[in-house]
Amino acid sequence: MTPANQYQSEKTAMEEIAESKLVIVCRVVAFTLLTLYVVFGPFYTQVLKGKSNLFRAWRMYHTRGIDVCDVQFYIRHPDGRIEHIDHLQVLGRDKLLGSHHHSRRIMGETDVLRVGQHIRQKVGAVVDLRVNARIGTRDGWKTLYVDKHIE
Amino acid sequence: MLRLLQHFYNWGLCYRDSTRSVGLIRIGLVLLIWSEWASKLILCRDVRPSGILLNSAFFLFTGLMCIGLWTRVSSIGAAILVSIMFNIHQSFRHHHTFLLVMVVFFIALTPCGRSYSLDRWLALRRSLSSGLPSPPEIGNLWGLRLIAIQVSMVYFWTGYEKLYWGFLSGARIELLVYNYYAGYDYASIPGFSIFCSVVAITTVTLEFLLAFGLYIPRFRKYLMPAGIVLHVLFYLLLPIRTFTLAMILLYLAFIPASSVHRFIDNMHKGYELA
Numbered sequence: 224m225t226p227a228n229q230y231q232s233e234k235t236a237m238e239e240i241a242e243s244k245l246v247i248v249c250r251v252v253a254f255t256l257l258t259l260y261v262v263f264g265p266f267y268t269q270v271l272k273g274k275s276n277l278f279r280a281w282r283m284y285h286t287r288g289i290d291v292c293d294v295q296f297y298i299r300h301p302d303g304r305i306e307h308i309d310h311l312q313v314l315g316r317d318k319l320l321g322s323h324h325h326s327r328r329i330m331g332e333t334d335v336l337r338v339g340q341h342i343r344q345k346v347g348a349v350v351d352l353r354v355n356a357r358i359g360t361r362d363g364w365k366t367l368y369v370d371k372h373i374e
Numbered sequence: 375m376l377r378l379l380q381h382f383y384n385w386g387l388c389y390r391d392s393t394r395s396v397g398l399i400r401i402g403l404v405l406l407i408w409s410e411w412a413s414k415l416i417l418c419r420d421v422r423p424s425g426i427l428l429n430s431a432f433f434l435f436t437g438l439m440c441i442g443l444w445t446r447v448s449s450i451g452a453a454i455l456v457s458i459m460f461n462i463h464q465s466f467r468h469h470h471t472f473l474l475v476m477v478v479f480f481i482a483l484t485p486c487g488r489s490y491s492l493d494r495w496l497a498l499r500r501s502l503s504s505g506l507p508s509p510p511e512i513g514n515l516w517g518l519r520l521i522a523i524q525v526s527m528v529y530f531w532t533g534y535e536k537l538y539w540g541f542l543s544g545a546r547i548e549l550l551v552y553n554y555y556a557g558y559d560y561a562s563i564p565g566f567s568i569f570c571s572v573v574a575i576t577t578v579t580l581e582f583l584l585a586f587g588l589y590i591p592r593f594r595k596y597l598m599p600a601g602i603v604l605h606v607l608f609y610l611l612l613p614i615r616t617f618t619l620a621m622i623l624l625y626l627a628f629i630p631a632s633s634v635h636r637f638i639d640n641m642h643k644g645y646e647l648a
Binding site: 247250251253254257258261262265269276279280281282283284285287288289291292293311316319320324327328329359360361362363364 | 550
């Protein structure tokens with residue numbers, strides 16, 4: 224053993240001896256309490272569904288995407304023909320694709336109708352403009368509109 | 375049962391090893407906290423005397439912690455201040471900042487100033503002048519064990535939260551795509567729903583594997599790269615901020631500290647001053 228190594232091992236041994244029983248007991252208590260908090264803290268909020276600032280849940284992105292809508296606008300012609308409308312094209316696709324995702328997405332029923340009104344202004348009042356839409360919920364997609372006429 | 379408790383006690387509380395891992399985590403954590411909070415805490419943001427005092431104390435203690443001066447005191451001070459900041463600023467209360475708060479607290483429980491710090495440099499200078507060998511970079515790393523448990527629980531509870539049909543069917547992944555990548559008609563892409571379902575199941579499986587497998591050396595060498603890839607994808611695809619880098623940094627808690635020490639030693643082998 225080199226002098227340096229011997230010194231290191233001696234110092235480490237001295238440190239171990241120097242740790243009083245009180246320090247060890249405090250460490251055991253702290254370690255146990257902190258482990259219990261880390262392991263079971265989320266149990267209160269995630270399993271028991273409790274609300275607390277002390278016990279925090281590990282929920283990531285659990286509300287993101289809720290209310291987002293998938294829409295299909297189309298015109299029903301008098302002869303029964305269906306003409307699909309790319310609403311992004313109407314709203315200005317190039318500009319939208321480069322913008323923040325808040326501007327690109329359609330959120331909620333009112334937003335669907337707002338975009339519908341916008342398209343209505345572009346296509347004119349006489350055509351039969353309709354929409355199919357589904358909305359995001361915690362459990363997945365839910366149908367919002369089926370063949371709804373846009374006034 | 376007693377043997378199990380004894381084993382857990384030895385694993386958690388009798389872990390004496392190189393302090394280089396905790397030294398690296400200490401520096402990385404401060405940099406992550408600054409990148410998350412610093413712009414909102416600079417002194418001009420709150421000019422009330424209490425605000426200036428608190429924000430100055432935050433920068434002082436975290437700064438000292440980063441450079442490793444009076445590290446035991448500065449890291450405990452930083453842990454207290456970070457907890458206060460987390461609780462008084464509503465906008466700071468995210469899961470990723472909560473992870474940082476917890477880990478700063480745990481790292482303050484270790485002798486994280488014994489490596490890569492001004493404290494270390496001062497100790498080396500003292501030993502040089504007194505003719506003694508260099509002080510050891512060794513300490514009790516029970517805080518590092520708490521970090522490992524924390525990381526496992528992040529994986530476990532986030533995995534648990536995803537155990538419902540809405541997620542496992544891939545629908546929630548679809549919603550995330552529509553939320554963040556709106557602008558295309560994804561529903562018309564063949565196999566899009568199946569792809570989302572595969573992504574969802576893979577994510578949950580990997581999260582549970584990471585929760586327990588990182589402790590097992592045989593699995594660690596496969597799971598750690600897989601976990602890093604998962605986090606990098608999260609970082610690139612979602613506005614996830616410091617969470618990815620924090621988790622990757624905290625993987626150090628699972629690698630034996632002596633291996634980290636040896637790895638760094640080997641990197642410096644053969645280096646001579648010009």
